[in-house]
Structure formats: C-alpha cells, structure tokens
Amino acid sequence: MTANILELSGISRSYSTRQGLFGKRVPVRAVDDVSLSLQEGQTLALVGESGSGKSTTGRIALGLERPNSGHVLFRGSELPPADTPAWRRMRAQMQMIYQDPLAALDRRLPILDQTREPLDIHDVGPASERNDKALAMLDAVGLNAGHAASLPSQLSGGQRQRAVLARALIMKPSLLVCDEPVSALDVSIQAQVVNLLMDLQRDLQLSLLFISHDLKVVRQVSQRMAVMYLGRIVEYGETRLLLSNSVHPYTRALISAVPVAGRRTRERIILTGEPPNPAARPAGCAFHPRCPIARSECANVSPAFTTLPDGRSVACHAVDGHPPIEEVGV
Amino acid sequence: MDMMEKVSETALTKPKITKQRRLPVSVILSLLWTGVVVLVAVLANHIAPYQYTALDLPNRLASPFHPKHLLGTDELGRDVLSRLIFSVRISVLVALGATVISACFGTAMGFAAAHFRGRVEQSILMLADFQAAMPFLILSLSVLAFFGNALPLFIGLMGLYGWERYARIARGLAIAASAQGYAGAVRQLGASPSLVYLRHILPNISSTLIVSMTLTFPEIILMESSLSFLGLGVQPPMTSLGNMVGYGREYMTRAPWIMFAPAGLIVMTTLSISLLGDWLRDRLEKGLQ
Numbered sequence: 001m002t003a004n005i006l007e008l009s010g011i012s013r014s015y016s017t018r019q020g021l022f023g024k025r026v027p028v029r030a031v032d033d034v035s036l037s038l039q040e041g042q043t044l045a046l047v048g049e050s051g052s053g054k055s056t057t058g059r060i061a062l063g064l065e066r067p068n069s070g071h072v073l074f075r076g077s078e079l080p081p082a083d084t085p086a087w088r089r090m091r092a093q094m095q096m097i098y099q100d101p102l103a104a105l106d107r108r109l110p111i112l113d114q115t116r117e118p119l120d121i122h123d124v125g126p127a128s129e130r131n132d133k134a135l136a137m138l139d140a141v142g143l144n145a146g147h148a149a150s151l152p153s154q155l156s157g158g159q160r161q162r163a164v165l166a167r168a169l170i171m172k173p174s175l176l177v178c179d180e181p182v183s184a185l186d187v188s189i190q191a192q193v194v195n196l197l198m199d200l201q202r203d204l205q206l207s208l209l210f211i212s213h214d215l216k217v218v219r220q221v222s223q224r225m226a227v228m229y230l231g232r233i234v235e236y237g238e239t240r241l242l243l244s245n246s247v248h249p250y251t252r253a254l255i256s257a258v259p260v261a262g263r264r265t266r267e268r269i270i271l272t273g274e275p276p277n278p279a280a281r282p283a284g285c286a287f288h289p290r291c292p293i294a295r296s297e298c299a300n301v302s303p304a305f306t307t308l309p310d311g312r313s314v315a316c317h318a319v320d321g322h323p324p325i326e327e328v329g330v
Numbered sequence: 331m332d333m334m335e336k337v338s339e340t341a342l343t344k345p346k347i348t349k350q351r352r353l354p355v356s357v358i359l360s361l362l363w364t365g366v367v368v369l370v371a372v373l374a375n376h377i378a379p380y381q382y383t384a385l386d387l388p389n390r391l392a393s394p395f396h397p398k399h400l401l402g403t404d405e406l407g408r409d410v411l412s413r414l415i416f417s418v419r420i421s422v423l424v425a426l427g428a429t430v431i432s433a434c435f436g437t438a439m440g441f442a443a444a445h446f447r448g449r450v451e452q453s454i455l456m457l458a459d460f461q462a463a464m465p466f467l468i469l470s471l472s473v474l475a476f477f478g479n480a481l482p483l484f485i486g487l488m489g490l491y492g493w494e495r496y497a498r499i500a501r502g503l504a505i506a507a508s509a510q511g512y513a514g515a516v517r518q519l520g521a522s523p524s525l526v527y528l529r530h531i532l533p534n535i536s537s538t539l540i541v542s543m544t545l546t547f548p549e550i551i552l553m554e555s556s557l558s559f560l561g562l563g564v565q566p567p568m569t570s571l572g573n574m575v576g577y578g579r580e581y582m583t584r585a586p587w588i589m590f591a592p593a594g595l596i597v598m599t600t601l602s603i604s605l606l607g608d609w610l611r612d613r614l615e616k617g618l619q
Contacts, residue, residue: 062518064518083517083523088520088521089520090520091518091519096515096518100510103510103512104511104514105515106530106534107512107534108533108534109530117516117519117521118519118520121519121521121525122520167519
C-alpha cells in the first residue's frame with residue numbers, strides 16, 4: 001500500500017448567486033462534503049454529469065480555489081493559500097490539463113516558448129538549456145521541431161492537447177489533474193491522447209485525478225473512481241467493481257447509457273426529469289426525484305456512506321436490501 | 331504511415347493563405363496623409379517659410395497665392411501656411427500625448443480591476459461611469475479656468491479623455507482570459523501576476539487597444555479644437571488648429587482662408603486616422619481567425 005499523494009477530507013464549496021434582478025442571494029453548493037484520496041502513481045476518476053461539481057473538486061484539489069470547509073492534503077501537508085509565493089512554488093509539483101487546449105494556450109506565442117515557460121517561471125537550469133529541454137519534452141509527447149515553431153492555431157486539436165500536456169509535464173510534477181482532457185477531441189485522437197497519458201504516467205510515476213464523463217475512457221485509465229451527483233459522491237470504489245457491478249441507482253443509470261458497438265442495446269435505465277437546480281437541492285437524498293427505486297425515507301433522510309465488503313462506499317438507503325445485479329459490460 | 335504522421339503532415343503542408351490583398355485606395359490616401367502630417371509636425375522648424383509670430387504688416391489679410399504667402403496672411407500679416415505648420419505640431423503633440431496617457435492609464439486601471447476584483451473593481455468601475463456620464467467639455471472648462479492652461483497640464487487633462495473605454499476593454503478581456511483561458515492556465519503554471527498581465531494578456535489584447543486608440547486620437551484633436559475655439563485651449567501667441575479656427579472666425583467673411591485652412595486640415599486628419607483604424611480593425615480580426 002503506497003502513501004496517499006492527495007487527500008480531500010470533507011471539502012465543501014458554495015457560490016452565492018442572485019435569483020432574478022432583485023432576488024435574494026442563494027448559496028449554490030457546488031461541492032458538498034466530498035472526501036477522496038489518491039494513491040501515488042495511481043489514477044482516480046471523477047465522473048458525473050455536467051454541473052455535478054467535478055471540475056470544482058479538481059480546482060480545489062489543485063488549490064486554485066479554497067474550500068469553504070474541509071482540508072486538502074498534498075503529501076500530508078495542507079496547501080498554501082492561492083497566489084502566494086509558496087503556492088506558486090508548489091505548481092511545479094501539481095499541474096492541470098484542460099478540456100479546451102486552444103483556450104489554454106496563448107494564441108500569439110509559438111508552442112516552444114509556451115512549453116519552456118514553466119522553466120523560466122521556476123528558474124530551472126541554465127537559460128541556454130531550456131529550449132533543448134522543452135524540445136525533448138515536446139518530442140516525448142509526439143511533437144517535432146516543426147510543431148514547436150508553430151502557433152497553436154496551426155495545430156490540430158490533438159496536437160494542441162499534446163502541447164498542453166508537454167507544458168504541464170515539463171516540471172515533472174507528481175500530480176496531474178485532467179479536466180475532461182479528451183472530451184473535445186475526435187474519437188481516434190482521444191485514443192491516442194489517452195494512450196499517451198498512460199505511457200507518460202508510467203514513465204514519470206504520475207498520479208492522475210481524471211475528471212470525465214466518458215466511462216469508456218475512465219475504465220481504461222483509472223484504478224479507482226468516484227461518481228458525483230449534485231456535488232456529492234454517491235459511489236466510490238475500484239473502477240472495475242463499479243463498472244461491472246454498480247450498486248447506486250445513479251451509477252447504474254450512467255453505465256446503462258453507454259452504447260456498446262455490435263450488440264443489441266441492453267435494457268436502458270432512463271432517468272426521468274432533469275438534474276435538479278443545485279440552488280434548490282431536493283431534501284433527503286438529492287437523487288430521489290429521479291430514482292427508480294426511491295422509498296419514502298429517501299425524501300427525508302440524506303443517506304450516509306455504507307462501506308461494502310469489497311471496499312467501496314455507497315450513499316444509498318437501498319444498499320442493504322439490494323439484490324446483486326447481473327454483470328453489465330461497458 | 332500512422333495517424334499521427336498523417337495529421338502532422340497535413341498541418342504542415344496546409345497552404346498558407348498569404349495572398350496579399352491590395353490595399354483600398356482610401357487606406358493608401360489615409361496612410362499618405364497621416365505620414366505627411368507627422369512629417370510636417372516633426373520638421374515644422376525646417377519647412378515653415380516664416381516664424382509663426384513673424385508679422386508682415388504691409389501685406390495684412392493677403393489672399394492665398396500671394397507671391398510671398400502661399401496661403402495668404404491673417405489680420406496681423408502673419409503667414410497662414412507657417413502658422414498652420416506650427417499648429418499641426420502642437421495639435422499632434424497634444425493628441426498623441428493625450429492618447430498615450432489615456433491608453434496607459436485606462437489599461438492599468440482595467441487590469442487593476444480585473445486582478446483585485448471586489449471593492450477595487452467596484453470603485454474603478456464607478457469612476458469610469460462618472461467619467462462617461464460627465465460632459466468632458468464641462469470638466470475641462472472648469473479645470474482650465476481654475477488652474478490655467480500650461481501645455482503640460484492641458485495634455486494631462488486631455489489624457490483623461492476616454493480612459494474609461496480602455497479600462498472597460500482591458501478589464502473585460504483580462505477577466506475572460508483568466509476565467510477559462512490562457513491567463514488562467516499560465517497562473518496555474520505558477521506565474522506571477524505581472525508576468526501574466528504583461529507577457530500574456532497585454533500582447534493578446536493590444537490589437538483591440540490600438541484600434542481603440544485610433545478612435546480616441548481624432549476625438550482628442552476635435553476636443554482640443556473645441557477648447558481652443560472657446561479660448562481655453564492653447565493660448566496665443568502659441569497656435570494650434572482649433573485656436574486658428576477660433577481666432578479666424580472673426581474674419582470669416584473678409585478672409586475665409588484663415589479659418590478654412592486649419593478646419594480643412596482637421597477634417598482631413600481625423601478622417602484619415604478613422605479610416606486607418608477601421609481598416610486596421612478588419613485586418614487584425616482577420617489575422618486571429
């Protein structure tokens with residue numbers, strides 16, 4: 001058992017929004033009492049639909065935002081406040097890659113300049129060697145010198161994401177938060193970038209926090225996964241177990257929605273309604289208005305985590321009496 | 331050949347669309363005119379046939395194409411062409427100085443608002459709203475009336491003109507870039523705010539700011555002209571375009587050239603800079619697509 005590189009314990013983050021022109025301010029709980037841990041060199045996937053708080057959790061894990069309550073421990077010590085010199089120094093150890101690589105790159109600077117920028121910022125090595133180092137890093141992600149000299153707009157989507165990856169990895173960080181890194185890419189390019197990411201993870205002993213809504217990618221990259229719904233974790237455990245034998249009705253619905261090629265569509269669990277407004281979270285279990293197996297207690301009492309014998313934790317009232325379900329392939 | 335090679339090959343061999351489009355005639359003329367105006371402003375001492383205060387009393391109110399005075403003389407026998415040349419120098423100095431001051435000040439305020447947010451942002455935005463709501467002419471009238479009108483003060487005052495536009499542009503673009511763009515990404519790499527703003531945001535928004543400057547520049551020339559016309563701008567014996575129009579109006583029926591020469595120059599200069607700005611905006615936007 002290796003040590004945890006990242007530990008989130010009981011973090012919550014709420015934003016206040018005004019409803020209407022003169023409406024009163026209402027807090028929106030983007031992340032509510034989330035606890036996660038990521039082991040050194042492993043990948044933890046965070047799944048959920050839009051607005052479930054995945055990205056906010058990722059930003060809190062990096063210290064880009066402060067949680068309203070709870071602690072973020074990186075290698076056992078708490079993160080310094082954002083934009084302090086100590087926090088800036090920590091950036092060398094934790095990095096992020098983004099959903100839209102074109103937005104994350106400066107459109108006016110060649111890729112090479114942007115890749116060497118972290119070296120300039122953190123003043124690593126002699127200035128004369130930084131270009132070579134950046135070129136070597138670009139080569140490692142599959143970009144050649146021609147790509148290095150071009151502007152982001154001259155590259156394809158996959159190449160841009162490789163460039164962002166090179167910039168993030170040039171400081172040899174130990175933690176990489178990937179915020180939907182492949183969802184803006186073509187399926188064929190997705191596979192390349194995911195494979196590249198996994199190769200780099202092996203070579204550099206990276207720990208990944210992988211935020212995604214694509215369960216196929218999640219199954220490929222991650223050892224553990226957490227499913228989020230409306231800012232809370234509903235099921236958390238080993239990816240293999242969760243995907244093959246999910247317990248929480250929301251996870252089951254998510255998994256049943258993944259299309260499988262060459263097979264007749266299996267029975268789909270269609271959720272009714274839309275994800276509720278986070279500003280007006282339902283009482284009790286947040287999922288109960290859409291839950292196919294909701295009981296009366298679900299509307300009143302928020303479910304606590306139950307740890308199952310196989311090590312995963314589930315927040316659902318129905319867990320105890322739940323019949324084991326047949327295996328569903330993803 | 332694997333996928334990646336194909337992708338990189340197409341990206342590299344993609345023909346660059348660099349077919350140089352011909353400049354429109356209006357832009358060429360504007361460029362030429364602006365160049366001439368700048369040249370005249372710089373070389374005023376060398377190309378003016380007379381000093382702008384030199385009197386030629388026998389030839390008062392001489393009409394244009396007089397053998398000694400190409401554009402005629404005014405009521406004191408001063409050469410209109412020479413006065414025009416020195417006026418261009420003063421007017422360009424005021425307009426350029428004021429535009430640069432206003433752009434720098436406004437951009438700095440906009441960045442401060444975007445960086446600190448909260449109270450700082452609110453007070454800067456409130457100042458900008460004040461500035462936008464107050465007729466600038468009234469503000470400058472009162473300042474010049476109370477503090478006199480030395481040239482540096484005058485330029486500084488004109489520099490307050492239009493800063494709120496730069497502040498709004500800079501703030502909006504900086505916030506957008508920090509929220510989900512390159513600036514946020516660079517901050518996350520550990521860059522200090524000065525690096526983020528000066529190396530990344532400023533170059534990226536400079537085209538918008540430059541276009542905005544070509545809009546403010548003619549406005550300041552006009553504002554300087556109106557103030558001088560009202561007698562509160564540049565004071566005699568110093569001369570500026572608006573000042574010439576202002577004093578020339580008394581002789582408008584007997585000697586219209588005194589007033590129409592600077593008025594024509596104002597129109598031509600502001601028009602050509604506006605046209606240039608228009609063209610520049612189209613080109614810069616195209617370059618970013």
